[in-house]
Amino acid sequence: MTIADAGTTQRLRQIREEEQNRLREVLSSSSVIELMRDLNDLHDRLIARAVKLAEEEAARQGHGAPPVPYAYMLFGSGGRSEQTMSSDQDSGLVYEDPPGDDEAERARDYFRFLAETVVRFLIETGYPPCEGNVLSSNPEWCLPESGWERKLNTWFEEPSWEHVRYLLIVADGRTVYGDEAIGERWRARFGRDVEVHPVIARRMMENTLRHKALVGVFGQLLTERYGESAGSIDIKYGAYIPMVNVFRLLAVRAGIRETSTLGRIRALRAANLLTEQEEKESTEAFALFLELRLRAVEKDEEGQWIGTGKFPASRLMPERKRPLKKALSLVRKLQRRLERELRNRFGGGEHH
Structure with a gap:
């Protein structure tokens, strides 16, 4: 059975353990760069499958299908494709702005349920949650594009130590599941803001x-x-x-x-x-x-x-x-x- 066929988090965990043990055995005889590529491809496929299973769970629980397109993002070592065999979850979720207030409320409820389910499923698969709560299940990291825009504005315009730490975290963000275009728009926005806030470079350097x-x-x-x-x-x-x-x-x-x-x-x-x-x-x-x-x-x-x-x-x-x-x-x-x-x-x- 492949990852794409796995129907439970228990099965995902089993596949993960089997594959990681196999990779561990060839660590001494392999190119570490190729091994990391294989290991992170494994993590990406496991995480993407967990998100898919969470979508199915949301439908089973009466929440329907995703109301608007979204991108499930990885940060930290996941965002950099540098996860080890023991990496935790660092994640966020960004979704397209719904057209009206009623739709916005429905989207917020849907994606909060989805994100909480994904984080739970990944814990069951063997990925502990980020201790700093940089998780899609944290409402601060699960927002529509306009909400993310306001948040990024705040971080760039008030470059406190904590805000700069968050900016360094999101600099490693990439889409692991969902609409790549949303993730790319989000990343392009970050890139433009860095260019127009020179003080950020100094703050980032101090933090770095x-x-x-x-x-x-x-x-x-x-x-x-x-x-x-x-x-x-x-x-x-x-x-x-x-x-x-x-x-x-x-x-x-x-x-x-x-x-x-x-x-x-x-x-x-x-x-x-x-x-x-x-x-x-x-x-x-x-x-x-x-x-x-x-x-x-x-x-x-x-x-x-x-x-x-x-x-x-x-x-x-x-x-x-x-x-x-x-x-x-x-x-x-x-x-x-x-x-x-x-x-x-x-x-x-x-x-x-």
Whole structure:
């Protein structure tokens, strides 16, 4: 039975576990970039099927069919096509503006029911909800196009730390199910607004540089010093996230619509904003971070993969240490370049 034939979330979960175990077994012998492509294709198909099952559930419960076209969006690692075997849900929903007030109320009720059902179905499939409540079941993230327009306006015009964090989240948004044109209109709107709000670039940069690459002045790896993770390298927040942040900001400022980090690196090279050598080194560094992230997992009591984000330095093979130090030094160099630019353009890189 394929994903398209799966009629229950239990079946979707079973397929997910079987496929992830298969991919896990070939991790050592595969190209990590190809494996991530296969893994994220699996996630996309599972999530799209869960949305389809939620539509069928809405019809069964008397809510009918979707009253207007809509796009189910993924953010976070899902939006970037960089989900691991333990990623959570980061989602939103945008739907076409209904023609009148009665239709608007009906659409609001329908999509709230649909979104809540999708989130529940995905939890049952093994995707925990986002701890920050960036979820389509949160009414703040399930809106018609006009509602999203007002929200984006607010975020751009009042660039508080939280609003900028939301803008960085939506910069990674892509449609996983539904009407691609709605998702594209939504993304185009975001791109236009970035261009006309120069202060946003500064705020994004300040936010982006919060997580430093974990490499010392002399190129040494910086490990966790205390607690149960002592001696571990924080791959997620000390390597992967800093690199994601750097290339997201460079891409957003260049008007690049690509959402995956590797896609952004390629597009920046095509726009002559990276040298050929920088593209090669960045791709290699990111592939290494992806591989270590895929390995930084453990199984819980129910057999579900849980991402720790931490990789014990003692488990790092000597032949891996030098490439990791080189990769982290590259990220630190890119971060310093952005910091210099921040000071040159805005007269200081202080945080607010």
